[in-house]
Amino acid sequence: MRAAVIGAGVVGTLIARELCRYPCDVLLLDRAPDVGWGITKANSAIVHAGFHDAPGTTRARFCVPGNALFDEVCGELDVPLVRVGAWVLALDESELEVLEELLARGRANGVPGLALCSPREVLADEPAVNPAVAGGLWAPSAGITEPWALALAAAENAIANGADLRLGHAVTHVRVRNGRVYAVQAADRSWEADLVINAAGLWSDRVAAMAGLEPPPLTPRRGQYVLLDKAARGLARAILFPAPNPLSKGILVLPTVDGGILLGPTAEDLAPDAREDTDTTAEGLQAVVQGAQRMVPGLDVSLSVKVFAGLRPESPSEDFEVGATEVEGFYQAAAMRSPGLTAAPALARWLVREQIAPTYALRPRPEFRAARPAIPHPGILDDQAWNAWIERDPPFGKVICHCNQITEGEVVEAIRRGARTLDGVKFRTRAGFGRCQGGSCTDEILLILARELGIEPSAVDLGLPGSTIVRGEVRP
Amino acid sequence: MNVDVLVIGGGAAGMAAATAAAQAGARTQLLERSLRLGGVLDQCIHPGFGLHRYNAELTGPEFAHRQREELYASGAQVCLGTEVIGVDARARQVRSVSPQGVHTIAPKALVWAAGARERPLGALQVPGSRPSGVYVAGLAQRMVNIHGLLPGRRAVVLGSGDIGLIMARRLHLEGTEVAAVLELKPFAGGLLRNVVQCLDDFGIPLLLEHTVIALHGRRRLEGVTVAAVDGSGRPRPETQAFIEADTLILSVGLIPETELVPFVERDPGNRGPAVNARMQTDCPWVFAAGNCTVIYDLVDTVAASGAVAGEQAAHFALGRMQGLGPDIRLSRGENVAHMVPTSLSPGVPTRLSLRVPQPLGRARVLLAGREIARRPGLRPSEMLEITISHELIAQLDSCPEAKLEVIPL
Incomplete structure (x- = not known):
């Protein structure tokens, strides 16, 4: 059995990993130069409780089970998960009705532990919240993670179990004969495939069209964010949602797993072809700050260390497109808008275990290894454990990123595991993710990349091909 | 080894502090995260240092060299490649790591001389894309002066702090065209002599009351949109213009590094620890000096503050402090x-x-x-x-x- 998974985001990598449990040659293709550089890289990083989605939708169907699977998946893959819980805040009496609706929705979806709380209870837990708050809906099962870390971990684990990852490979054709897929073409090369899984994110409508389907076109919906320094820690202990509006879940304030505070996103529908327009705008950033300050008035925007934007796919149905299609062997994991991250583990499991495996009579391989160790981060260990790493490899005692206390050993390990760019190192180790945003470590990491890869510093990219840091040499 | 005074940071302030502490009779140790003493002095290859302290016009490396000589003569112990990873205020312990391992020291007094970091682009919330080609000025300076690597071919400098002015000249001398230096305020941020010697002498335009309002380019920077600002610093859209550039150098402020000593009271204006005339914080065993207390203008003053902190920390450690x-x-x-x-x-x-x-x-x-x-x-x-x-x-x-x-x- 040969399977090609198109898209190495969190959805595609988890599907590829799930396929590796079966006797199946798995090919994982992505157009980007690294894993998780599409929607996965720039979203709110929330494991949703599941009270936002209307019962009966595919989103609701996969969100709560997906949430429940996160402990297992993040445990096996050594990815951070913190169940900080979520509040939906009613900022005036009129919004209390919305909380009641969400409570009913959540209960219908099977969300555990939901509770409507008084302003006093909200403020006792979240002292920075607007004192005018009229009430809150508490959802203890909501959590935060690092979606790119999950995608990288799932890809590493899939590779360790035999998958073939090809980055920089944009699929151009899905070959179909007599109503069934037989090959995919990418980067001028053809791969035979009995199964093709479309997890192409923002491009999944185009990939579906390559297979001869007529999917509704996706619209890129842009979300802008502002990331605050760790000094803002404490502004939000849990994820803070406003009462939602019809377009989105609103502008949130939430902690990140490494201790910062994230504000956003906006929800801006762009033109259908603006699928790379991750620009931020003055208006968008202002909306983020204003929205956040509505919930947390004392928020200090001067602690901002980074602004960014991501795109999420929106289909006319506002729902996922998942499962078998009229083309035999072509499966959809498409239009994964929010809560796509939360749904991903449950979707991957359902698609592979309940759709593909029975159809093709696949039996699990006993040799599959589910565990993947994270890149060691001795900065969080005690003296003895850190010294053990240093004894094995002294660069684990050399701190490169001073803000996040990331060592040279970690950077080298990230490169060993596939990082080829500064962003590749950053998303694997958090080096350069801190309050100075690489001001003090960019040159060091650049030189380590050049040394380890055996290339000139001028050949090292920040991210996309052509995004070099160095453009020449100084006079001798 | 029992340490009386532990100095964190081997720049101008830390070297002066360790020298003074050792000269005052304290057993002194200095921890420096890089493999060289000198801090940012080593990358400041231009002259203009030392007029007060050494009565001579020195380059940064020359100034650092003199300080190193004094430090080694003082008998203070120096640990290079050693990063402080935590300070425990209650136990009065400092945890550090180096390729030799993790160590905890319990000094009688601490001099925090960790310097400052540069304010990143994200602090300004400049809209647009996020391409490569954007550097804080100190990073660009290290690339050029330490590593011999040129960041780009056509640059815009945002901010007219001294390091921005110095880098405008440095890049110009290396063949990078410097299109303009932009300053939000109606006056230059750096020293007058630097405006004259770094910009005027080379015909580099200084645009006061201007800022960058958007970045362009998805891979490498392709250009910036700039605009004039009104009296309260808000961009005036009708004045916007595009400047082609593959490089944006930021000189938009320095922030004292105090994250590892969060327990000391900070002065909100300086953004560094509040200190008395002994350079002592409200946590009596912790002293602070140099750019981690306030952003100074001259390295000579930085070193002078270090000398005060080091000497007083020695008095404190040896029980000789008189108030x-x-x-x-x-x-x-x-x-x-x-x-x-x-x-x-x-x-x-x-x-x-x-x-x-x-x-x-x-x-x-x-x-x-x-x-x-x-x-x-x-x-x-x-x-x-x-x-x-x-x-x-x-x-x-x-x-x-x-x-x-x-x-x-």
């Missing part, structure tokens, strides 16, 4: 942006460094209503240095707080 009474807190009156120290200590003659928030011309400085100095040509880029005598402090002795203010004449 003539409680500290007198300085409060900010008009036209005081930065001031160090932030309180006076009876019995300790003090050199006060003060920065005004805007150009003032001729002005007088008042302390608790008494004139203590009168100076011409006051501007934010140059700090005032005022010696406050023992006697004057004695006169203030009865008040717990004294107002510092600068009144234009």
Whole structure:
């Protein structure tokens, strides 16, 4: 059995990993130069409780089970998960009705532990919240993670179990004969495939069209964010949602797993072809700050260390497109808008275990290894454990990123595991993710990349091909 | 080894502190995270350092060399490649790591001299894309002067702090075209001599009351949109213009590094620890010096603050500190942006460094209503240095707080 998974985001990598449990040659293709550089890289990083989605939708169907699977998946893959819980805040009496609706929705979806709380209870837990708050809906099962870390971990684990990852490979054709897929073409090369899984994110409508389907076109919906320094820690202990509006879940304030505070996103529908327009705008950033300050008035925007934007796919149905299609062997994991991250583990499991495996009579391989160790981060260990790493490899005692206390050993390990760019190192180790945003470590990491890869510093990219840091040499 | 005084940071302040502490008889150890002493001095290859401390015009590396000689002669112990990873205020312990392992030291006194970091682009929330080609000025300076790597071919410099001005000239000399230096304020952030010697002499335009309002380019920077700003710093869209550039250099401020000593009281104006005339924080065993207390204008003053901190930390560690009474807190009156120290200590003659928030011309400085100095040509880029005598402090002795203010004449 040969399977090609198109898209190495969190959805595609988890599907590829799930396929590796079966006797199946798995090919994982992505157009980007690294894993998780599409929607996965720039979203709110929330494991949703599941009270936002209307019962009966595919989103609701996969969100709560997906949430429940996160402990297992993040445990096996050594990815951070913190169940900080979520509040939906009613900022005036009129919004209390919305909380009641969400409570009913959540209960219908099977969300555990939901509770409507008084302003006093909200403020006792979240002292920075607007004192005018009229009430809150508490959802203890909501959590935060690092979606790119999950995608990288799932890809590493899939590779360790035999998958073939090809980055920089944009699929151009899905070959179909007599109503069934037989090959995919990418980067001028053809791969035979009995199964093709479309997890192409923002491009999944185009990939579906390559297979001869007529999917509704996706619209890129842009979300802008502002990331605050760790000094803002404490502004939000849990994820803070406003009462939602019809377009989105609103502008949130939430902690990140490494201790910062994230504000956003906006929800801006762009033109259908603006699928790379991750620009931020003055208006968008202002909306983020204003929205956040509505919930947390004392928020200090001067602690901002980074602004960014991501795109999420929106289909006319506002729902996922998942499962078998009229083309035999072509499966959809498409239009994964929010809560796509939360749904991903449950979707991957359902698609592979309940759709593909029975159809093709696949039996699990006993040799599959589910565990993947994270890149060691001795900065969080005690003296003895850190010294053990240093004894094995002294660069684990050399701190490169001073803000996040990331060592040279970690950077080298990230490169060993596939990082080829500064962003590749950053998303694997958090080096350069801190309050100075690489001001003090960019040159060091650049030189380590050049040394380890055996290339000139001028050949090292920040991210996309052509995004070099160095453009020449100084006079001798 | 039992350590009396532990100094964190091997730049100008840390080297001076360790030297002074060792000279005062304290067993002194200095931890430096990089493999060389000197801090940012090594990358500052231009002249202009040392006029006060050494009565000579030196380059950064020359200044650092003299300090290193003094440090090694003092007998202080130096640990290079050693990063401080935690300070435990209650246990008075400092945890550090190097390729030799993790170590915990319990010194009798600590001098925090960790310097400053540069404010990143994200702090400005500039809209647009996020391409490569954007560098804080110190990073660009390290690339060019330490590694011999050129960042780009056509640059815009945002911010006219000294390092931005220096880098505009440095890049120009290496063949990078510098399209303009932009400054949000109506006056340059750096020293007047640097505006003349780094921009005017090379025909590099300085656009005051201008800023970058958007970045362009998805891979490498392709250009920036700039605009003039109104009196409150808001861009005026009708003035916007595109400047082609593959490089944006940021010189938009320095932030004292104090994240590992969160327990000491900070001065909100300086953004570094509040310190008395001994450079002592409110946590009595912790002293601070150099750019982690306030952003200074001259390295000579940085070193001088380090020497005070080191000597006083030695006195504290050896139980020789004598006080003539409680500290007198300085409060900010008009036209005081930065001031160090932030309180006076009876019995300790003090050199006060003060920065005004805007150009003032001729002005007088008042302390608790008494004139203590009168100076011409006051501007934010140059700090005032005022010696406050023992006697004057004695006169203030009865008040717990004294107002510092600068009144234009």
